[in-house]
Every structure is written in C-alpha cells, then in structure tokens.
Amino acid sequence: MSTAFAKTPGWLDWHPDPARPRFALPPGSVDAHCHVFGPGDEFPYAPERKYTPCDAGKAQLFALRDHLGVSRNVIVQATCHGADNSAMVDAVRAAGGRARGIATVRPDVTDAELRELDAAGVRGVRFNFLKRLVDTSPQDELATIARRIAPLGWHVVVYFEESDLPGLEGFLGALPVPLVVDHMGRPDVTQPVGGPGFGRFLRFVDRHDVWVKVSCPERLSVAGPPALDGERHAYTDVVPFARRVVEEFGDRVLWGTDWPHPNLTDHVPDDGLLVDHVPHVAVTAEQQHALLVANPMRLYWPGEDA
Numbered sequence: 001m002s003t004a005f006a007k008t009p010g011w012l013d014w015h016p017d018p019a020r021p022r023f024a025l026p027p028g029s030v031d032a033h034c035h036v037f038g039p040g041d042e043f044p045y046a047p048e049r050k051y052t053p054c055d056a057g058k059a060q061l062f063a064l065r066d067h068l069g070v071s072r073n074v075i076v077q078a079t080c081h082g083a084d085n086s087a088m089v090d091a092v093r094a095a096g097g098r099a100r101g102i103a104t105v106r107p108d109v110t111d112a113e114l115r116e117l118d119a120a121g122v123r124g125v126r127f128n129f130l131k132r133l134v135d136t137s138p139q140d141e142l143a144t145i146a147r148r149i150a151p152l153g154w155h156v157v158v159y160f161e162e163s164d165l166p167g168l169e170g171f172l173g174a175l176p177v178p179l180v181v182d183h184m185g186r187p188d189v190t191q192p193v194g195g196p197g198f199g200r201f202l203r204f205v206d207r208h209d210v211w212v213k214v215s216c217p218e219r220l221s222v223a224g225p226p227a228l229d230g231e232r233h234a235y236t237d238v239v240p241f242a243r244r245v246v247e248e249f250g251d252r253v254l255w256g257t258d259w260p261h262p263n264l265t266d267h268v269p270d271d272g273l274l275v276d277h278v279p280h281v282a283v284t285a286e287q288q289h290a291l292l293v294a295n296p297m298r299l300y301w302p303g304e305d306a
C-alpha cells in the first residue's frame with residue numbers, strides 16, 4: 001500500500017475475498033468497466049483529484065480477472081489520476097493484449113500523444129459530467145477532443161446522471177464518434193422503468209450511435225439487498241432497468257465490475273456475487289454471450305477471436 005497519500009476519510013476498500021461465482025462466465029468474457037488506482041508511490045494521484053482512493057494496482061486487477069473467469073478488461077481512466085494516464089497505460093501494456101484502455105485527455109493533447117496511446121491499446125476517451133468527480137469542462141473543449149480522436153476510430157465514454165441528460169443530449173448526439181454510456185446513465189430506480197426519465201434515456205440510445213454499460217447495480221440500487229454474504233439475488237430494484245436495456249439494445253450492451261468501486265459509502269460489493277447478478281439481467285445464453293463476449297469484442301478487439 002502507498003504511504004505517499006492518505007485515503008479520503010471513510011474510504012471503503014474493495015472486497016478482500018470475493019466469492020467464486022456460481023454463474024460461469026462464457027469463455028472470452030470482457031469486464032468492460034474497471035479501473036486501476038496507483039499504486040500512489042509509483043503513479044501519484046492527481047493534484048486536482050476529488051478523492052484519494054486506496055491503491056488498487058494492475059496485479060490485483062489481473063488476480064480478480066482470473067478469479068472471476070474474465071478473459072479481458074477495459075480499464076477506464078479514473079478521475080483521481082486526472083489526465084495522467086500512466087497507471088492505466090501501464091496496466092493495459094502489462095496485460096499483453098488482454099486489456100484496452102479509456103483515457104482522459106485535454107484539448108491540447110498532441111497527435112503524437114494520441115498515436116502513442118492508441119499503440120498502447122487505448123480505444124477511447126472519457127467525458128465525465130459528475131460535478132462531485134470533476135470540474136466541468138466547456139463543451140467546445142470536449143467537442144474538440146471528440147474531433148481529434150475520431151480519425152483513430154475511438155469512441156467517447158460518457159458518465160452522467162439521469163437528470164443531466166436533457167441538458168446534454170443535444171451536445172452528445174452531435175459528436176462525430178460512437179458513445180458508450182456508463183451505468184445506464186444512472187437512472188433513478190425508484191421511478192418506473194417506463195417513466196419519463198428512463199424513457200428519455202432509452203429514446204436517446206435508440207436515436208444515436210450509443211452503447212450502454214449495464215453496470216454498477218450497487219451504485220444505483222436503493223432497495224438492495226447488497227451483493228454480500230452469499231446474496232445471489234442482489235439489487236433487485238435495478239434488474240428491470242438493466243433487463244429493459246438488454247432486451248431493446250442487445251447488440252449494444254456491455255458489462256463491467258467497476259472494480260475497485262470508487263466512492264461507495266454504504267458497502268463495497270463482493271465481485272463474485274456481482275458476476276452472479278449477470279444472469280438476472282441477461283437471461284438467455286444468447287443475451288449473455290452478446291453482453292459479455294460478442295459486443296465488447298466487436299468494440300474493443302474487432303477482427304479478433306474471443
């Protein structure tokens with residue numbers, strides 16, 4: 001563990017002893033949303049960060065990957081590293097072709113830097129609209145970044161909350177690259193699946209080149225129960241939302257653990273039990289294969305066999 005940085009008070013570390021999943025992930029499954037944090041001694045956290053996490057380096061990520069039966073990872077730059085992508089790139093390189101990366105870049109990133117990230121395995125950038133995580137970026141700067149990455153065939157991963165969508169959808173829908181939305185656009189799961197909030201999100205996905213991560217039930221759930229202590233029917237209030245997305249957009253959905261689960265305040269889920277959540281969301285073998293293997297392979301490893 002790093003001695004250089006003191007964790008944010010109340011920080012919850014990842015689950016130390018995840019269960020062995022009962023659900024056997026199909027061969028070639030991809031965890032399409034996870035992060036690495038530091039370690040801070042080697043990869044210092046960014047001065048502008050909004051939280052200081054526990055260290056969660058590539059060795060721990062790869063151990064979890066193997067424990068869960070995952071084949072590949074998509075490692076998403078975490079805001080605690082700002083636009084310094086070195087920890088993420090180091091992990092992607094160390095994975096030897098079994099990881100791709102999503103970076104954070106500033107509008108003044110050079111073409112040479114973008115090419116270097118691409119060669120390392122980066123396939124997109126992340127736009128984060130959560131005020132508790134980042135200072136807001138002007139939309140013209142984000143549009144510039146999107147134009148710069150388009151020739152590389154990259155996409156933009158977007159993180160926003162349901163209430164942000166009305167103010168963002170015009171901007172996002174006009175970007176010249178595919179979009180991948182984190183955590184189903186963070187719906188309010190106390191509202192009906194067929195209600196106006198989630199309905200707007202579904203229409204947005206339908207009308208644009210948008211992929212959706214049916215991830216983070218632990219972050220969205222209000223009613224629980226948590227994926228802890230052998231609970232294999234966790235976060236039941238999130239299930240209808242995720243199922244709806246899988247049913248409507250089965251060829252554009254992705255799944256991820258969100259390990260090491262930044263900024264949770266109630267509990268950190270058992271990642272093995274999160275795997276056991278998947279068959280509640282993707283019910284048929286066909287849906288599961290699309291979600292876990294075919295879709296992420298098409299987006300991140302096109303032309304490669306799983």
Ligand code: 0GY
Nearest residue numbers: 077078079080133258262263
């Ligand atoms: C997530 C969620 C969060 C944090 C980050 O980059 C980050 O700091 O993504 C969050 O706090 O909701 O997807 O990992």
